[in-house]
Amino acid sequence: MALTMDKLLGIQQHTLGVRTQRAEMIANNIANADTPGYKAKGLDFQQALKQAQSGMESHKLARTHDKHFNVEINPTGQEKFRMPTQPDTGDGNTVDVQLEQNLYAQNALEYEMTMNFLDGKISGVKKALSGQ
Template identity: 35%
Template sequence: MSERLFGIHGTALQLRSQRMELLASNIANAATPGYKARDIDFRAALAASENGQSIDQAQAGAMRYRRPVIASLDGNTVEMGVEQTAFAENAVGYATTLELLRGRVDTVKRALRGE
């Protein structure tokens, strides 16, 4: 029922949350030798989810390792500018999706009250 009520927005919010955790992990490991930065291809994960995969399966299938523009000597592939930009972009998408869900919830509340 929640999928019919909230549409794709509930799934999108979960994927954005998981992506936020992954990007935060990349940033936290910027100085860890050999750490490989990862990201989720959000569109691919969302499309896989729409095609019947679970959120976890969709995320795993859309997981990508970053290729650094400039390789580091210690094998770490985190580039802070890239990670911070991706984090900010994802945060905006998360906030937008959350607002869309709030709008849907408010609409349902008004309908239940008969307004």
């Protein structure tokens, strides 16, 4: 039985991409905290993960040669506007900087956790291949 990267890494490889996209979105919210009319955006993490797990056929690239790798473009989560948690200050901006900073810190910890998990998986395969 062949060991594929999907079987080896499981959902964690997709989780890493979604967490990266989420970090970019939160950083963008923080950067636009003083921009009049800017609406804070969020990412539906569960929906993005379900898309990644399903391996949507429309995102697969066709192989034109037998020696080419199978390549799949990871689907991304749907961007949604976040519900305001503070009263309108008059400029129409819905960014709550404290909330965004907390979300960014949480996402960074989850990203690091995913990286550590993947590192452990890859280290285990290296040990198995070297006969340790």
